[in-house]
Amino acid sequence: MDKRGVNHSRMYAAEGENVPALPATAAETTAERPWPVALLSHKVRDYVNRMSVVWVRGELVQVSRGKGALVFMTLRDTKDDASFSVSMRASAFAKLDLEPQQGSEVVVQCKPTFWSRRGSLQLDAYDIRAVGIGDLLQRLERLKCTLFNEGLFNADRKRPLPFLPRTIGLICGRKSAAERDVIVNAEKRWPAVRFATREVAVQGVKAVAEVSEALRELDAREDVDVIIISRGGGSLEDLLPFSDESLVRLAAAARTPIVSAIGHEVDTPLLDLVADYRASTPTDAAKTVVPDMVVERTQLDEARRRAYSALTSRIDREKEALAAVRARPAFAEPHTMIESHAEVIDGAIASARASVTIALERARERVKALADQARALSPLHTLERGYAVVQGTDGSALTHPSEAPEGARLSIRLAGGRVSATSLGED
Incomplete structure (x- = not known):
């Protein structure tokens, strides 16, 4: 029997069945006399419940503030890969002197709690106090400063996205909601859109290598005009691959425009800063790279209507101007202008002939005078x-x-x- 006076042997025996007593301690169990899972769970719970309140130091890698009565967090060791789930009443969380953020290093006053039904251990927090920026966040900040000083975040490096890409390269998780959001929303806007999808690991130790390989492959294709790297949010720890220096530099050196759709507004991995466009969500990425066919057709119809109206108005103005020109006297009775100019020309011809005749007569008289003078002076x-x-x-x-x-x-x-x-x- 345990301390509450429960006979575990009777608890796990069928009705009317007489079974031997279960071992009282773990050391007494054997292959023939094992503990049921529920008994082990109860004993672990009882052991954990005897623990005192403890102060724990670690780094917050996830803070989830929902609409419920609890706030959930993940506390990670900065030196080792150990982590605990932490819950805190929303009312107590709201009264804290600080607002814990992802990446903050904190000390937490908590009580370990074991949930026997699902066999999980978590910490119930009573108080949280800031210690400083976590080691992870410090490393990211140092890398961010280095890349900024190299100019990889400069706006003049951002390339414009194509109006209508021939093929969209999509790097996403396997069978992920992010992949579905991008493809469904893109096809809804432009049904003929084509994708070259590469499903890879988007978190964990393989993520950087697989995302990098997919990026190299899609960047080398001539028909891929834009590449979307999509994940769909997550904790700071989950998004670490998208702040990896090698992946960030690979994206910065790509010849194809890149759209980063890693998470929601609160998530800002370094890939967002070097990408040509940062989409807040996968859905936003789809709306950014693909035009809306309905909107484009509406704009095209409107442009055609404006062009027809402008052309019709221009033709009408030209007709009116032509009618005004034709109504002028010079066009209404063109022979009048010709006759007046003919009279001027006839007068000019007569005047020219008279002037020539007079000039010739004077020249003739001058020649005769010179001839007489030459004859008078001639020896002959x-x-x-x-x-x-x-x-x-x-x-x-x-x-x-x-x-x-x-x-x-x-x-x-x-x-x-x-x-x-x-x-x-x-x-």
């Missing part, structure tokens, strides 16, 4: 008056009798021609 005109020019045998004109000695042959130039003569000497 002098010869016509009875004068002659006597030349020697060398053709030079003689001006003195001494130049024609007796017997010299002479050539006498008259107005009507030449005659030869012989000089008789000076007279």
Whole structure:
């Protein structure tokens, strides 16, 4: 019998069945006389219940504040991979001097409690006090500062997402709700959308390697225009792979635009900061990378209507302008303008002819005067008056009798021609 006076042998015996007493201690159990699971659970519960209230130090890796009477947390050892589930009444949680956050290092006043029905141990917290930023958060902050100083978070590195990608690369958990949210919402917006899905581990020791391999494969494909990395939230510890330095640097170096849809607004792994677009949820990622076909068709119809209206208005304005031009006198009676210009041209021609005639007459008179002047000054005109020019045998004109000695042959130039003569000497 236990301390409450319960005979466990009778508790586990069938009605009317006489069974031997169960071992009182764990050391007395054998293969032939084992403890039932429920008995072990009761004994563990009784043992745990005898423990005193204890102060425990650790790092909060998850804080879940729901609408119920309890707040649930996970307390993790900063040096080892040990963790406990912690619950605290919401009323006591609200009265704390601090607001515990994921990554905070705290000390918790608690009482261990064993739930025999499901065989789990958890801590009932009465008080929580801050110690400092947890070791995990410190490492993330140091890495965050390093990547920031290298410029990997700069806005000018963010590439625009394609309007309508040929193929969307999707990296997500196996058979996950995040995968379903992305695909369903994307197909709802654009039914013909195509996906190249890679299901990988999104938490645990294999997550970084599998996500990185899927990212390399999708980034190398020519038909993949955008890559969504989706998980759907979780605790700080669950999201650690998406703050891994090698994965973050791989995403920063990718040639394909990347959309990070790791969690909700409160979750900000480092992958969010290097991605080209950070989606708050997988659904938001689907709405970001795929246009809404209904909206696009509505906008297209509206644009077509505006274009038709603008073209019709332009044609109407041009018709009115053409009618106004045709109504002008120059187009209504075009021969009037031609006739007025013809009269001007005829007058100009007559004036030009008169000017040319006068100029020619004056030129003729000038030429005649110059001809008369040249004739009056011509030696031939002098010869016509009875004068002659006597030349020697060398053709030079003689001006003195001494130049024609007796017997010299002479050539006498008259107005009507030449005659030869012989000089008789000076007279």
